Amino acid sequence: MEEEYIEINNKKIYFTVQRKKIKNINLKVNINKKIYISVPLDMSLDNIKKVIEKKYKWINKQIEYYETFSEIKENLYFENGETVFILGKQYLMNIVADNKNSIELKGKYIKIHVKEKYISNKKYINKIYNGWLKNYAMDVYKGISFEYEKKLKRHNVKNPKIIIRKMNKRWGSCLPKENKIILNLKLIKAPICCIEYVILHELCHFKYQNHSKQFYNHINVFMPDWKERKKILDEEYMGVV
16 A cells, blocks of 8 residues: 655645556445545556545545544433534424424534424423434444345345344344344434444344454455444443443
């Protein structure tokens, strides 16, 4: 690997080059906001820099996305202006009276519409919110699981059932004999990249029902930056469980 840089708008942009026997260029920004580019063996540095320059706006968007990750501090009383975390992003709670119950993420707000007669009933609003959160989490978890199941199909992963629970000491667990994975509801608070890591971790237990070197090597095949994703969970979100 080679570390290089290019100056764009009087700013040095550092990136790591990996030359491989490939035809296509692969550019990515990882969780630590480092830029990696895989290129064919004979590609010149000038041409590589042209790619970085062309993709500069996209690179900035990725960096800005990772900069939105914040330490989660949530203690809800279901009052307007409270902070709610969903997928690593902060939303301000906005509770409004309506003729039916519904919840939506809109801009920087989580808008909670509650039947007017229950607008002051915190326990009722809590129930509405937690029901919505579980459904929202299930949609996210199923979507991620489906994508990794396709990659792990030849490793005996066959459409496991997803169960969501509130857990105090772990993000997830795997029950291979029952073809189930259990995921913590609070995981939905973390960034999508961290959720992907936890789900892949549990799915890989269908092949290795331990935490051996082979198990982590197996994860590494499908997610080379899994340690960085795990680090975010450990450092920023461990207080959630």
